[in-house]
Amino acid sequence: MKKVRKIVSFVLLGTLLFIAGCSGNSSTSSNNQSSGTKDGSSSAETSEPKKGGSIAVAYDSDVSNYDPILGNSGNDHSLLYPVYDTLVNYNNELEPEAGLAESWETPDEKTIVLHLREGVTFHDGTPFDAEAVKFNLDRVRSEESNISDLSSVDSVEVVDTHTVNLHLKQPDSSIILALSDRSGMMVSPSAVEKFGADYGQNPVGAGPYKMVKWVRNGEIQLEAHENYWQEGLPYLDSINVKIMPDENTRLNALKSGQVQFYWNVSPDNSQVLKNDQSIALDTKMKVAFYNIYLNTTMAPFDKKEVRQAFQHAINREGIVEALTFGEGESAYQAFPKDYWASNPELTIPYDLQKSKELLKAAGVENVSFDMFVPSAPFYMRIGEAIKGQVKEAGFDINIEPMELTKGVALYFNEKQIPANLTAWTGRPDPQQTVNLLLSGDGFYNAGGQTTDEIEDLITKAASSYDQKERAELYGKINELTIIDEAITVPIMFTPSTAAMTPNVKGFSGTLLGKPKFSFLWLEE
Amino acid sequence: MFIKFLFRRLLYVIPMLIVTTLVVFSLILLIPGDPALALLGDNATDEKLAQLRTQLGLDQPVLIQYWNWLMSAVQGDLGRSLFTGEYVSEAVISRLGVTFQVVLTAMIFSFILGMFFAITSILKPNSWMDYVARFFGTLGTAIPNFWLAMLLVVFFSVNLGWLPATGFTSVMDHPIGFLKSVLLPAFCLGAFGAAQITRQLRSSLIEVLDSDYIRTAYSKGLLLWPVIWKHGMRNALLPVVTTVGLMFGNMLGATVVIESVFAIPGMGQLAVNSILQRDFPMLQGVVLVMVVLVLIINFITDVLYGVLDPRIELD
Numbered sequence: 001m002k003k004v005r006k007i008v009s010f011v012l013l014g015t016l017l018f019i020a021g022c023s024g025n026s027s028t029s030s031n032n033q034s035s036g037t038k039d040g041s042s043s044a045e046t047s048e049p050k051k052g053g054s055i056a057v058a059y060d061s062d063v064s065n066y067d068p069i070l071g072n073s074g075n076d077h078s079l080l081y082p083v084y085d086t087l088v089n090y091n092n093e094l095e096p097e098a099g100l101a102e103s104w105e106t107p108d109e110k111t112i113v114l115h116l117r118e119g120v121t122f123h124d125g126t127p128f129d130a131e132a133v134k135f136n137l138d139r140v141r142s143e144e145s146n147i148s149d150l151s152s153v154d155s156v157e158v159v160d161t162h163t164v165n166l167h168l169k170q171p172d173s174s175i176i177l178a179l180s181d182r183s184g185m186m187v188s189p190s191a192v193e194k195f196g197a198d199y200g201q202n203p204v205g206a207g208p209y210k211m212v213k214w215v216r217n218g219e220i221q222l223e224a225h226e227n228y229w230q231e232g233l234p235y236l237d238s239i240n241v242k243i244m245p246d247e248n249t250r251l252n253a254l255k256s257g258q259v260q261f262y263w264n265v266s267p268d269n270s271q272v273l274k275n276d277q278s279i280a281l282d283t284k285m286k287v288a289f290y291n292i293y294l295n296t297t298m299a300p301f302d303k304k305e306v307r308q309a310f311q312h313a314i315n316r317e318g319i320v321e322a323l324t325f326g327e328g329e330s331a332y333q334a335f336p337k338d339y340w341a342s343n344p345e346l347t348i349p350y351d352l353q354k355s356k357e358l359l360k361a362a363g364v365e366n367v368s369f370d371m372f373v374p375s376a377p378f379y380m381r382i383g384e385a386i387k388g389q390v391k392e393a394g395f396d397i398n399i400e401p402m403e404l405t406k407g408v409a410l411y412f413n414e415k416q417i418p419a420n421l422t423a424w425t426g427r428p429d430p431q432q433t434v435n436l437l438l439s440g441d442g443f444y445n446a447g448g449q450t451t452d453e454i455e456d457l458i459t460k461a462a463s464s465y466d467q468k469e470r471a472e473l474y475g476k477i478n479e480l481t482i483i484d485e486a487i488t489v490p491i492m493f494t495p496s497t498a499a500m501t502p503n504v505k506g507f508s509g510t511l512l513g514k515p516k517f518s519f520l521w522l523e524e
Numbered sequence: 525m526f527i528k529f530l531f532r533r534l535l536y537v538i539p540m541l542i543v544t545t546l547v548v549f550s551l552i553l554l555i556p557g558d559p560a561l562a563l564l565g566d567n568a569t570d571e572k573l574a575q576l577r578t579q580l581g582l583d584q585p586v587l588i589q590y591w592n593w594l595m596s597a598v599q600g601d602l603g604r605s606l607f608t609g610e611y612v613s614e615a616v617i618s619r620l621g622v623t624f625q626v627v628l629t630a631m632i633f634s635f636i637l638g639m640f641f642a643i644t645s646i647l648k649p650n651s652w653m654d655y656v657a658r659f660f661g662t663l664g665t666a667i668p669n670f671w672l673a674m675l676l677v678v679f680f681s682v683n684l685g686w687l688p689a690t691g692f693t694s695v696m697d698h699p700i701g702f703l704k705s706v707l708l709p710a711f712c713l714g715a716f717g718a719a720q721i722t723r724q725l726r727s728s729l730i731e732v733l734d735s736d737y738i739r740t741a742y743s744k745g746l747l748l749w750p751v752i753w754k755h756g757m758r759n760a761l762l763p764v765v766t767t768v769g770l771m772f773g774n775m776l777g778a779t780v781v782i783e784s785v786f787a788i789p790g791m792g793q794l795a796v797n798s799i800l801q802r803d804f805p806m807l808q809g810v811v812l813v814m815v816v817l818v819l820i821i822n823f824i825t826d827v828l829y830g831v832l833d834p835r836i837e838l839d
């Protein structure tokens with residue numbers, strides 16, 4: 001009997017050791033190589049790009065629809081870019097650059113002239129010309145489309161085979177960069193005609209890659225387009241995108257060599273991977289930010305002083321430090337520091353005293369309200385942190401964890417809950433952000449709070465095509481809406497990080513936070 | 525006799541299908557969140573919402589919606605995904621193959637491991653072999669499958685590099701690749717089943733081996749193994765067959781988690797994504813196929829009873 005016990009306890013001990021061994025190994029494998037420093041980014045290109053080869057990329061979500069006018073997810077873009085070239089491109093700092101439109105001008109504030117690139121063909125051989133552009137832009141503005149970015153376009157006029165005029169109902173400076181978004185993704189008119197309702201399964205663009213296989217929520221196979229208009233591009237023969245919603249799965253796939261690139265590294269993992277010589281990281285701040293939306297028509301936020309008090313009761317630096325290991329950036333306005341539209345002077349000091357005084361001025365001392373928080377760990381952590389911080393000023397938040405779709409509908413559509421901690425996902429052009437988030441009739445300004453001054457400034461910004469003048473106007477709009485009126489409560493910007501094997505070159509993140517895989521290359 | 529039995533069983537299946545699909549259909553509509561809203565996002569104006577709801581048929585009463593769905597389903601048309609526009613039947617069938625291969629392998633795993641541990645444990649009750657078998661029997665039940673999956677991936681894929689961490693290769697495309705890709709997910713999926721079978725079979729074997737006819741068999745001079753296999757197992761397997769039948773349904777459910785950990789494009793992933801997106805036609809298609817699968821397995825289980833024990837009459 002004694003012997004049996006001994007054996008059994010050995011077996012038990014052995015199993016426990018095995019389990020401990022497994023989990024121990026995982027952390028040491030990434031730490032023990034942490035000798036010396038490394039440049040961390042593969043974007044610093046030291047050698048000439050090489051042609052050939054293929055890579056596998058792990059991405060966190062599948063395309064909601066391969067037809068650019070029907071999709072509804074901000075995560076789609078990265079998987080659409082390889083297939084569709086856009087009329088306008090943007091650089092890393094989100095400034096417009098030539099795309100399929102070589103250049104553009106605004107002879108008056110209600111006309112935009114696009115000069116199109118010549119010698120471009122779609123994957124199916126259809127030529128890219130002014131007719132194709134008109135077809136596409138009319139399609140974007142049609143009933144079936146899911147895009148509202150071109151609502152100020154009155155008509156699209158074909159001037160000659162490679163010139164198109166956009167006639168606007170009212171001046172709209174956001175159109176140029178909107179053409180780097182879904183609106184500017186050119187689909188082949190003949191393919192739309194040929195496939196009809198099945199177009200979404202058979203996308204045909206003028207981008208560097210053709211989509212040859214799509215297993216929904218599984219993988220997407222992209223093959224190089226041999227007649228791509230940019231000579232020598234793309235470098236890779238093919239890209240295999242594997243959809244992996246779980247970050248651990250993506251990380252394991254990278255470490256075990258099944259993929260060479262994975263998108264969306266969490267702050268926790270990026271701390272660990274920084275010290276791993278076998279993995280290169282690329283980190284870039286993005287225009288998206290965590291935000292608490294307030295419905296300014298519902299108590300307690302129908303009082304301006306209460307909203308202002310709430311702004312000052314949040315210690316943003318503390319949250320950035322604790323939850324992102326300092327990688328994030330406190331948000332006092334709708335644009336991060338690196339962005340041309342940002343106003344470097346704006347700040348919202350963490351000031352409990354001021355917060356209490358404001359509450360007193362509003363005639364209240366203790367305020368309690370419900371706040372929707374998506375039931376995902378990171379959101380919940382932010383929610384809990386804020387709940388703890390604002391308690392000292394006299395705010396009592398009742399966190400309502402809900403699944404995202406339900407909570408968003410409850411706040412934006414049914415307007416049943418006064419506060420909503422989610423995120424602003426960012427747009428290429430600041431005017432789009434201002435229109436949707438800060439203007440009185442913006443979808444994300446659920447209470448419709450605004451002033452005449454704010455509306456005037458927004459209209460003025462829309463009719464200016466000068467970047468410097470626009471930047472000044474956006475600074476003022478941010479000050480009035482977020483600091484004075486406190487219609488929404490930005491919390492923090494967080495960077496997006498890509499992890500890749502060191503032989504993957506040519507990646508650089510952009511402020512939009514939507515990775516572009518098209519021109520990656522492999523070093524031998 | 526058998527044909528009559530088959531026919532009667534099939535007759536049961538039809539009302540069963542109607543009731544389950546109706547229940548599922550109503551449940552789906554109870555999920556808060558409107559697919560029209562999910563589709564339109566921040567472009568949702570009241571007119572656009574109303575228009576889309578009409579277009580999708582969401583403004584009709586539930587029973588009418590169900591009836592329309594049922595009528596097309598009978599003709600083999602399960603509709604199209606609200607999001608990607610692909611045909612539900614095509615999507616579901618392509619996933620079914622994947623999930624079926626994984627679940628079937630997991631069942632085989634469970635069965636072999638379960639038999640092995642059950643037999644080793646009853647050979648010498650209360651010996652160390654028995655304790656080891658019982659230990660794993662408890663462990664398999666207690667360990668959450670996603671946790672086991674993560675541990676195994678870290679150990680076998682990341683550290684040792686023996687097996688792929690993610691993905692799936694079909695047995696039709698590449699049998700060796702299939703074995704490699706299916707080993708870990710099937711093991712994780714089958715661990716619980718193996719433990720269940722071990723416990724179930726162990727107790728029923730102990731009971732059977734204690735009965736009079738086994739003693740008679742021994743006294744006739746039969747050896748240990750023939751007694752266990754020919755006389756013991758056949759009787760002891762009956763409750764195990766029930767367990768296995770139930771396990772199949774459980775495993776289909778568990779694929780939701782396991783397919784996510786291993787990034788396997790199967791039915792589980794399709795179901796989760798359809799729920800998150802409120803892609804009702806797709807979800808309804810997935811559920812329909814799962815229900816049919818479970819009904820088929822239950823049917824097979826019933827038939828197996830008769831094969832294992834001729835005393836059970838098939839009518």
